[in-house]
Amino acid sequence: GQQLNQSPQSMFIQEGEDVSMNCTSSSIFNTWLWYKQDPGEGPVLLIALYKAGELTSNGRLTAQFGITRKDSFLNISASIPSDVGIYFCAGQNSGGSNYKLTFGKGTLLTVNP
Amino acid sequence: DADVTQTPRNRITKTGKRIMLECSQTKGHDRMYWYRQDPGLGLRLIYYSFDVKDINKGEISDGYSVSRQAQAKFSLSLESAIPNQTALYFCATSDLGSGMSYNEQFFGPGTRLTVL
Numbered sequence: 001g002q003q004l005n006q007s008p009q010s011m012f013i014q015e016g017e018d019v020s021m022n023c024t025s026s027s028i029f030n031t032w033l034w035y036k037q038d039p040g041e042g043p044v045l046l047i048a049l050y051k052a053g054e055l056t057s058n059g060r061l062t063a064q065f066g067i068t069r070k071d072s073f074l075n076i077s078a079s080i081p082s083d084v085g086i087y088f089c090a091g092q093n094s095g096g097s098n099y100k101l102t103f104g105k106g107t108l109l110t111v112n113p
Numbered sequence: 114d115a116d117v118t119q120t121p122r123n124r125i126t127k128t129g130k131r132i133m134l135e136c137s138q139t140k141g142h143d144r145m146y147w148y149r150q151d152p153g154l155g156l157r158l159i160y161y162s163f164d165v166k167d168i169n170k171g172e173i174s175d176g177y178s179v180s181r182q183a184q185a186k187f188s189l190s191l192e193s194a195i196p197n198q199t200a201l202y203f204c205a206t207s208d209l210g211s212g213m214s215y216n217e218q219f220f221g222p223g224t225r226l227t228v229l
Contacts, residue, residue, distance in 0.1 A: 006155075009153070033217075040222070040223075041222055041223070042117075042203050042205070042220030042221050042222050042223055043156070043203075043220050044220070045217050045218075048217065088155060088156065100158060100161065100171075101158075103155045103156040103157075104155055105153060105154055105155035106153075106155050
């Protein structure tokens with residue numbers, strides 16, 4: 001099956017710093033998604049990307065769909081303590097009945113106040 | 114009230130016991146999923162159902178079974194639990210209306226299962 005490599009596995013940063021994480025795939029996806037999981041809760045969608053090269057922002061978050069359709073990155077600017085959690089990338093190939101998501105292994109973010 | 118609920122939230126059981134995890138949703142979605150989360154491994158799909166009469170295996174279905182009792186209910190069973198099934202289990206739902214190009218999945222709060 002398709003494999004997603006997400007890096008880094010974990011990050012420890014100071015409040016106010018910027019964060020960058022990325023995902024690469026062995027094959028192309030039609031859609032890239034970024035989810036965040038707060039401690040003790042289920043993942044919640046942050047950003048969805050639909051087209052190669054697309055750059056999308058949501059507040060302090062910016063994500064890009066790689067031009068090759070095999071990668072995506074997520075940036076968080078001016079981190080705050082509530083940014084703590086696990087961030088997952090996910091790829092999707094639609095068509096027919098296949099709308100399943102393939103998830104990366106996650107990036108654990110710790111923000112020191 | 115939460116749109117996707119899971120019961121129980123925590124469960125400790127012994128090897129060989131039969132366990133059922135339940136998921137209910139009020140979002141009116143046709144599609145439901147069961148995932149397993151292990152540290153460092155992310156989310157892996159166990160089973161998914163696109164409607165009440167449709168059940169499909171995911172990437173790690175061995176040792177698990179599911180039942181879609183109604184559009185709103187999707188349960189996961191471990192017929193004979195073993196210690197390496199200790200994990201965090203998530204249920205998710207999604208819908209795909211006409212014109213949508215992505216498959217946002219809405220997750221429940223998770224069930225932490227420990228098999229001794």
